[in-house]
Amino acid sequence: MISEADILRIDEPGLTASERLYLPQIVEGMKTTLRHMAKNLRKNTFTVQYPEQKRDLRLQNYRGVHRLNRDEQGRVACVACYMCSTACPAHCIHIEASESPWPDREKYPAKFDIDELRCIYCGMCEEACPVDAIELTPQFDLVGRTRAEMILDKEELLAVFDQTAAMKPRKNPHVTGYAGTGGRSHDPPLTGGAALE
Amino acid sequence: MREFLTSQFGVSVVLALIVLNVLLGAVSYCIYFERKISAWIQDRCGPNRVGPWGLLQPIADGIKFLVKEDVVPDHVDKPLFIMAPAAIFLVAFIGFAAIPWGGQLELDGRHVNIQVANPDIGLLYILGVGSMGVYGVVLGGWASNNKYSLYGAIRATAQLLSYEIPMGLCILVVVLTMGTLRLEEITLLQTGYWIGWVPQWNVFLHPLPFAILFITALAESDRTPFDLAEAEQELVGGYHTEYSALKFGMFFLAEYAHMITASALICVLFLGGWHFPHFAWTQPEAIQWYAVLAKIGVLSTKIVLFLFMMMWIRWTLPRFRFDQLMRLAWKGLIPITLALFVLASALLFFDRQRSPLWALGGNLVILVVALIAASSSRLRVTGRQLNLPSITPTAGFIRVEVPQ
Numbered sequence: 001m002i003s004e005a006d007i008l009r010i011d012e013p014g015l016t017a018s019e020r021l022y023l024p025q026i027v028e029g030m031k032t033t034l035r036h037m038a039k040n041l042r043k044n045t046f047t048v049q050y051p052e053q054k055r056d057l058r059l060q061n062y063r064g065v066h067r068l069n070r071d072e073q074g075r076v077a078c079v080a081c082y083m084c085s086t087a088c089p090a091h092c093i094h095i096e097a098s099e100s101p102w103p104d105r106e107k108y109p110a111k112f113d114i115d116e117l118r119c120i121y122c123g124m125c126e127e128a129c130p131v132d133a134i135e136l137t138p139q140f141d142l143v144g145r146t147r148a149e150m151i152l153d154k155e156e157l158l159a160v161f162d163q164t165a166a167m168k169p170r171k172n173p174h175v176t177g178y179a180g181t182g183g184r185s186h187d188p189p190l191t192g193g194a195a196l197e
Numbered sequence: 198m199r200e201f202l203t204s205q206f207g208v209s210v211v212l213a214l215i216v217l218n219v220l221l222g223a224v225s226y227c228i229y230f231e232r233k234i235s236a237w238i239q240d241r242c243g244p245n246r247v248g249p250w251g252l253l254q255p256i257a258d259g260i261k262f263l264v265k266e267d268v269v270p271d272h273v274d275k276p277l278f279i280m281a282p283a284a285i286f287l288v289a290f291i292g293f294a295a296i297p298w299g300g301q302l303e304l305d306g307r308h309v310n311i312q313v314a315n316p317d318i319g320l321l322y323i324l325g326v327g328s329m330g331v332y333g334v335v336l337g338g339w340a341s342n343n344k345y346s347l348y349g350a351i352r353a354t355a356q357l358l359s360y361e362i363p364m365g366l367c368i369l370v371v372v373l374t375m376g377t378l379r380l381e382e383i384t385l386l387q388t389g390y391w392i393g394w395v396p397q398w399n400v401f402l403h404p405l406p407f408a409i410l411f412i413t414a415l416a417e418s419d420r421t422p423f424d425l426a427e428a429e430q431e432l433v434g435g436y437h438t439e440y441s442a443l444k445f446g447m448f449f450l451a452e453y454a455h456m457i458t459a460s461a462l463i464c465v466l467f468l469g470g471w472h473f474p475h476f477a478w479t480q481p482e483a484i485q486w487y488a489v490l491a492k493i494g495v496l497s498t499k500i501v502l503f504l505f506m507m508m509w510i511r512w513t514l515p516r517f518r519f520d521q522l523m524r525l526a527w528k529g530l531i532p533i534t535l536a537l538f539v540l541a542s543a544l545l546f547f548d549r550q551r552s553p554l555w556a557l558g559g560n561l562v563i564l565v566v567a568l569i570a571a572s573s574s575r576l577r578v579t580g581r582q583l584n585l586p587s588i589t590p591t592a593g594f595i596r597v598e599v600p601q
Contacts, residue, residue, distance in 0.1 A: 017572040017573070018572070020571065020572050020573075021568060021571050021572045026513075026514065029513045029514060030509065030510070030513050032513075033238045033509065033512060033513040034509065036237065036238050036239070036240060037234065037237040037238045037509075039240075040236075040237040040238075040240055040241075041237055044237075044240070044241070044242050046240050046241075047241060047242045049242075
């Protein structure tokens with residue numbers, strides 16, 4: 001219940017003579033639209049003619065098609081920990097883990113499928129990944145003729161990495177050898193003011 | 198054959214074919230320019246993909262209308278449903294028959310009118326045909342068997358009936374001034390000059406009826422701010438909700454044809470039709486073929502200016518509420534036009550019907566009185582209905598919660 005003291009009583013604003021007449025208001029509106037029209041007849045500065053021109057995307061945080069990163073040896077960086085598929089609110093990530101053929105990690109994904117039609121591009125998988133293996137790329141024009149085509153498997157996701165690595169390098173390349181570090185990152189430790197924050 | 202083609206009848210037949218086809222093209226390009234103008238006003242580009250600057254867009258649209266599935270819903274009244282777009286289309290286009298496009302032409306020593314038909318009652322013909330436009334709307338709305346369509350049709354009926362009164366009265370002012378219903382003669386009577394250089398166009402005699410006729414033309418052709426009949430936010434699509442493919446296209450084209458007829462009528466009645474002052478080719482004496490072309494060009498340019506005005510208004514003004522629409526007609530325009538009608542009758546009685554001083558003075562007095570009356574009226578223009586309890590300091594105040 002709103003107390004009487006919190007109620008601000010205001011009067012309905014009246015109309016001036018020119019507003020009651022409506023005509024000056026019409027003239028003002030017509031002037032505004034004519035100004036816009038004249039400006040756009042000279043040059044339209046707002047529209048991006050899409051297929052020919054493309055917008056500058058914010059490469060670091062645009063959330064487009066996923067990719068599976070490769071480590072510096074060209075192997076899939078994913079360690080099949082299921083963090084991303086657990087975090088995924090749309091349940092679009094399907095992983096099948098298998099024993100890793102490499103000595104520096106225990107598991108690797110034998111299968112890694114993402115249903116790009118179910119995905120809501122929220123970026124939770126990217127947040128969840130402990131080794132920065134899954135990332136969203138600035139690539140937004142993914143098309144397919146069938147639903148099956150829109151389920152990207154491991155090879156396709158790695159191919160997306162190959163296409164977009166130049167545009168958006170992997171955030172943290174120091175993930176191989178993760179098993180031998182006792183869970184510590186190879187990142188240089190944060191120092192100074194940054195660490196305090 | 199040559200004998201036939203150079204007779205008035207032959208010229209009329211040829212002209213009818215040309216006018217009909219040119220108008221169909223013009224109407225398509227009206228839609229193109231409507232889209233372009235709306236885009237420019239709204240800081241967009243508009244159609245620019247089909248052909249250079251999107252100029253082939255109307256053709257692409259036409260093909261689309263032709264090849265789309267033509268749905269006739271099960272629940273409609275079939276004969277009427279099919280008849281409605283035909284009725285509105287026909288009516289929108291036959292109005293052009295009485296428009297004098299280019300004065301007279303000399304062909305093999307004979308003088309022929311560049312006008313499909315020159316009936317004694319040309320003005321009444323256009324008025325009558327224009328009023329029949331509402332049949333298509335009502336038939337469409339009724340036959341669709343859909344409440345939204347019917348709402349649209351009912352609104353259209355009430356609106357068109359209301360706005361026909363000021364429209365008719367404005368036209369009567371011209372008829373009283375000119376003393377004829379022949380459109381060609383009305384044009385000819387406007388080709389003189391006052392004080393040597395001001396053209397004797399009716400707009401300089403009666404500017405107020407000119408402005409009101411333009412407003413009613415907007416209402417008659419269902420254009421914003423008077424497009425209550427197809428208020429898509431309230432009525433889905435209004436009377437053409439159930440129509441698809443070419444039938445919808447016909448409704449669409451008819452609206453633009455209606456705009457062109459209305460503009461042409463205003464130009465002929467008030468702006469001297471094909472007359473352009475101090476330009477030898479557009480005087481009544483010039484009857485060569487190039488003079489006729491120049492006259493057609495002048496009239497077309499005037500029409501295009503009006504079409505631009507209508508589009509500009511459409512993309513500027515919001516739609517009226519229905520009671521505002523009715524109030525404008527019955528409490529605003531009809532009293533003013535009645536006063537103008539009395540003025541024109543009085544001028545005729547005292548044989549001053551073509552005297553600019555008296556006519557302009559009378560117009561000015563009526564305008565000032567109307568403006569004072571309108572700006573001092575205490576009518577509420579908000580959404581509050583009149584029979585609700587009045588706003589007093591103790592009851593009915595707007596409550597605004599103040600955030601903590």
